[in-house]
Amino acid sequence: MPVSTSPQGTPLWQRRTTRAQWLQYAAWMMGMSLFLLCWKVISDNTMWVFVEDAGRQGSDLISRMLPPRWEYASVLWKPMWDTLNIATLGTALGIMMAFPVAFLAARNTTPHPLVRSVALTIIVSSRSINSLIWAMLLVTILGPGVLAGIIAIALRSIGFVGKLLYEAIEEIHPTPVEAISATGASRLQIMNYGVLPQVMPAFAGISVYRWDINIRESTVLGLVGAGGIGLQLNASINSLAWNQVSVIFVMIFVTVLVSEWVSARVRHAII
Amino acid sequence: MSRTDTLARQQAARQGQWRRLPLIESSRLRWALVLSGVVYLALALASVEVNWARVAEGSGRAINFLGAFMQPDFVSRQSDIWAGLLESLTMTLTSTVIGVLLAIPVGLGAARNIAPLPVYTVCRAIIAVSRTFQEIIIAILFVVMFGFGPFAGMITLAFATIGFMAKLLAEDIEDLDWRQVEAVRATGAGWWQTMNHAIQPQVMPRLIGLSMYRLDINFRESSVIGIVGAGGIGATLNTSLSRYEYGTSAAILLIIIAIVLLSEYLSSYVRRWTQ
Numbered sequence: 001m002p003v004s005t006s007p008q009g010t011p012l013w014q015r016r017t018t019r020a021q022w023l024q025y026a027a028w029m030m031g032m033s034l035f036l037l038c039w040k041v042i043s044d045n046t047m048w049v050f051v052e053d054a055g056r057q058g059s060d061l062i063s064r065m066l067p068p069r070w071e072y073a074s075v076l077w078k079p080m081w082d083t084l085n086i087a088t089l090g091t092a093l094g095i096m097m098a099f100p101v102a103f104l105a106a107r108n109t110t111p112h113p114l115v116r117s118v119a120l121t122i123i124v125s126s127r128s129i130n131s132l133i134w135a136m137l138l139v140t141i142l143g144p145g146v147l148a149g150i151i152a153i154a155l156r157s158i159g160f161v162g163k164l165l166y167e168a169i170e171e172i173h174p175t176p177v178e179a180i181s182a183t184g185a186s187r188l189q190i191m192n193y194g195v196l197p198q199v200m201p202a203f204a205g206i207s208v209y210r211w212d213i214n215i216r217e218s219t220v221l222g223l224v225g226a227g228g229i230g231l232q233l234n235a236s237i238n239s240l241a242w243n244q245v246s247v248i249f250v251m252i253f254v255t256v257l258v259s260e261w262v263s264a265r266v267r268h269a270i271i
Numbered sequence: 272m273s274r275t276d277t278l279a280r281q282q283a284a285r286q287g288q289w290r291r292l293p294l295i296e297s298s299r300l301r302w303a304l305v306l307s308g309v310v311y312l313a314l315a316l317a318s319v320e321v322n323w324a325r326v327a328e329g330s331g332r333a334i335n336f337l338g339a340f341m342q343p344d345f346v347s348r349q350s351d352i353w354a355g356l357l358e359s360l361t362m363t364l365t366s367t368v369i370g371v372l373l374a375i376p377v378g379l380g381a382a383r384n385i386a387p388l389p390v391y392t393v394c395r396a397i398i399a400v401s402r403t404f405q406e407i408i409i410a411i412l413f414v415v416m417f418g419f420g421p422f423a424g425m426i427t428l429a430f431a432t433i434g435f436m437a438k439l440l441a442e443d444i445e446d447l448d449w450r451q452v453e454a455v456r457a458t459g460a461g462w463w464q465t466m467n468h469a470i471q472p473q474v475m476p477r478l479i480g481l482s483m484y485r486l487d488i489n490f491r492e493s494s495v496i497g498i499v500g501a502g503g504i505g506a507t508l509n510t511s512l513s514r515y516e517y518g519t520s521a522a523i524l525l526i527i528i529a530i531v532l533l534s535e536y537l538s539s540y541v542r543r544w545t546q
Contacts, residue, residue: 034364035364035365035368037361038360038361038364038365039361039365041357041358041361041421042358042361042362042365042421042422042425043422045358045420045421045422045502046417046418046420046421046422047418047419047420050417050418051417051418051422053418054416054417057415057416057417058416061412061415061416081318082318085315085318085319088311088315089315089316089319124528124531124532124535125528127531128491128527128528128531128532129524129527129528130491130492130494130495132407132495132498133494133495133505133508133524136498136508136509136512137336137512137520140329140332140512140513140515141329141330141332141333141336142325142326142329143322143325143326143328143329145320145321145322146319146320146321147319147321147326150319193291197291216403216405217405219405219408220405220407220408223407223498223499224498233408237411249404249408252403252404252408253403253404256403257403
């Protein structure tokens with residue numbers, strides 16, 4: 001904390017030096033200008049007439065959604081089952097691929113730094129692309145359907161599970177590994193008996209957590225044609241059947257809440 | 272595990288037959304889980320319909336697409352890519368700022384140790400609604416309300432940010448060090464002063480770190496919500512994919528990956544600096 005002396009000779013305490021204070025002002029100024037500039041770009045690209053209208057549109061939308069057409073729910077069981085399958089099979093496929101990638105990416109188990117950087121690239125590119133974009137790509141390649149959804153979810157899960165798992169592997173206790181290698185164990189045996197038991201709880205927890213997220217994501221994959229309840233959502237929106245849309249929303253809400261509860265329970269039991 | 276089991280295991284180990292402990296102790300539960308897993312897998316795989324002819328037809332396109340990644344085409348749609356990217360970036364920044372500002376009061380209200388029960392319930396309800404629905408579903412509704420364009424996207428991302436930030440902020444406040452709050456209160460500080468001098472300094476580093484993380488997420492999401500008309504690079508990507516212009520799509524994907532990498536690196540730097 002800087003101190004200066006007043007003309008009377010008493011010390012004056014300040015929180016920051018003058019220079020730091022000015023730098024802080026300048027940083028705030030820059031941040032604010034950047035924000036305003038961005039706001040300007042957005043407001044230039046916006047039709048404000050539509051925005052002024054939003055309240056009326058919103059209430060109109062709600063009045064069309066209510067009351068929900070509950071009979072429609074009977075059509076939704078099969079898509080819901082598809083959605084659950086996309087999430088579950090996709091997660092299973094994803095963690096199967098993420099498992100070796102994580103071991104190759106962790107600093108203490110990777111065979112070679114070059115392999116490590118390749119594994120990290122796989123993790124990063126999988127993580128930065130949203131599952132909907134993966135689904136869009138796969139629908140053009142594999143055609144619309146559940147398969148594209150499963151693979152999209154799997155590809156997105158590799159990055160997430162891989163990243164968290166390799167961080168868990170890097171944080172393991174080195175002594176068990178040393179003990180196992182002191183018995184003359186081979187590389188694979190060290191992995192199997194020294195590393196694996198230590199990361200297994202974390203791995204199970206991460207997988208269940210990702211499954212929970214995937215349920216959420218698989219509900220919308222149908223918007224680009226990758227199967228599940230999103231297909232029905234898209235069809236209902238396109239035909240402006242908002243009272244069906246509200247039924248779908250309720251179903252998604254309940255499914256997500258249940259899956260979140262299940263995943264919280266399982267993680268609590270494991271860890 | 273019962274004592275006889277332990278003894279039996281020790282006996283076996285002395286004879287050189289050692290097996291590691293199972294993850295799930297009760298063998299009945301273990302087998303039931305395996306069995307139900309197998310049954311589910313059979314049912315699920317049976318219900319997946321795959322049109323193999325279509326897949327075979329598409330594999331040519333897959334090769335085309337991989338080829339496009341080898342030589343992405345940044346040039347021929349350059350102005351579209353720039354416009355989409357600019358929109359995405361501005362949307363990301365404004366929505367994060369607005370979302371975090373709105374999330375702070377909600378987060379304070381959702382922390383049980385400083386908020387009264389009615390406020391707590393309302394704030395928790397806001398968080399639950401905002402977190403349950405995917406950004407893209409919210410975007411559909413906001414596009415209907417506010418019209419096409421980045422404004423709807425910005426509101427969507429801000430709304431999603433509120434749920435995310437408020438939940439984590441509330442959890443952070445709930446396990447802060449209560450002694451500091453008591454000390455500040457003992458000096459006769461009012462509510463604002465307590466917030467400012469006892470709570471804010473404790474949660475600030477994490478709040479900054481989380482905001483950076485959310486900035487990152489918002490950029491990733493902004494590349495998607497364009498699919499339903501909420502502006503940003505997603506619209507450009509969607510168009511290029513449906514026109515089979517794989518070179519442009521590959522270029523856009525590479526740009527997204529590069530920006531995410533950059534922002535991840537930046538946010539880890541900022542987090543290290545604040546802590």
